[in-house]
Amino acid sequence: MKIENTKAQMRKGVLEYCILSILKNGEAYPSEIIEKLKTGKLIVVEGTLYPLLTRLKNAGLLSYRWEESKSGPPRKYYQLTKIGSEFLKELETTWNDLVKAVSITSK
């Protein structure tokens, strides 16, 4: 059993939750999301995010709009859909349960 694998598994579980949480406060484009995720050391390489965003979007949790950018190509600004918000609420409950579980078990 490799420690790297276990870490990756744990990170992956919370990654979607974190992306949705970031978007709870308003729309953002991928680079902004990446900045926050990198600060939290949740992702190492940026490529990780794009397939994930597309999948969440196709699942109906996210929607996006285009906005022109002065410094580069037009940006996709993502935001939560109604389904996304509900999905996030459920995840929040689960997360709180998990935190409780961890704090109880690790005492």
Next chain:
Amino acid sequence: MNQTVTINISGIVFHIDVDAYEALKKYLNKIKSYFKNSEESEEIMMDIEARIAELFSEKITSENQVIQAKDVAEVIVIMGKPEQYVDEDEAQDEHPKEDDSSSKKSSSSSSKKIFRDPDDRMIGGVSSGLAAYFGVQSLWLRLFFVVAFFVGFGFLLYIVLWMVMPEAKTASDKLKMRGEAVNIDNIGKTFKDEADKMSENFRKNGKHYGRKAEATIESLFNFLGQLLTGLFKVLGKVFGVVFLLVGTFLLVGLLGMLIGSETIFSITTDGVFSITSQEFFNLIFISEDQFHIAIIGVAIAIGLPIIMLIYAGANLLFKVKTYAGVSIGLFVLWVIGVFMCAMIGIRMGAELSEYEMVTIEEVVTNDANDFYISASQSENPGEGILEGKYSSISLDKDSIYMNDVRLSIYKSKTDSMEIKLVKDANGKSRKDAANHAKMIRFNYSVLDSTITFSNYFSFPKENKIRGQEVEVNLYLPVGKSIYLDQSLKHIIHNVANVTDTWDPHMLGKKWVMLEEGLSCLDCDEIEGVTTLQLDSIRKYVPEIRTEK
């Protein structure tokens, strides 16, 4: 000095070093191969490309305008290799493992393909796409299309290419569009790759052969493989070009014929056509409907195969996309076209099914013993549309003129010269045919002992061409003679005579009607006559010689 290329990623143009470009190309192809099975792959690719463009933009400063290999390497570190993050992603379980075969796959899929270039376009990006494919400046292709447009086929060729060439949507498409320039080096490389692949296959399948045999056969296969692939590729391109050009010209010709306003064809072997299709069909068809059905039918029945030819040519040249179902649709359409032609054919058959003739007789009241027979030498009035040796057709405002006049000479049963005109025509009923025959106008003149026949007849345009003919039968009493003028050469037809002289050889000579039949009077030598006949002839020409 470094060579740079210009690339376009997500709508932004970058100058990039050649080695950096190669690295980027490899990287993008690799990502793409990981997402190959995913429906979302295109969208993901576009997102990733957009991010790469953003990162590149940050690297460009006023001192450093060119993306270098280290920039690409940095971007790859930031973005991560696909195996780094696809592993983190459950949905992409079934990605190919990084091994020899997948890298080979991606390198072969990175070979050059033809696309329309959406970033450098005047109309549809066809010219710039082709230019990128052939590695020339797009200006030349544009010039070609402008010239071709005025020559006539450019417009169609452009539309066809526009339809068959896909648009380069992602940067990896665009990289493929440019690909490697086609030159001697990489043609050789292609052959070598093919040969390597073959020898590899051989090695896999033929492990149990002796090594020596393997080496010999391998080199043989290498050679054959190179030869064949090379040959087929070249042949394919040659056929592609031929198909494309021939098809385009045929299509332009056909459309020009059917809807153009100018001369449709000119065939010069025996006759010359110079008529618009509209006029031509008007001569045959009764109604506008028939005319339109015929035009559309012909356009579909002949045009579709031509279009398929062009398509096949384009396919051989550029490996364009194919649409399933389209070919079935086209085939059905073609059958409909053929059916339309057949329907018109049957209708025309019905139009011509009956035959009728009208006969007019005149007794020439002239006691002369010698007659001079000639034909008018005038050209058909109006504008000629078909000029043949024996049959010409011409038109003016309201009449059609034709040359199907036939002159025959028979023995008269009475003592006087008779002229019998038989006018015949076809029609959908006997009455209709008789009407057509009656409307035929034909002139001849009897002036003293000179009879002159017109060399054409005419009928009103609304009668249409319905197999109209005029037969002129001349009944010559026994004992009277005629001189056949050279001008009769187009109308004289199967005149029986005792010496079996061929019609054209009868002209320019004097002939007498005997009980036995028509005999030559002033022929220098005559053959095949009986003594009795000779005696009869001597009554008129005592000095005639016969071979003894």
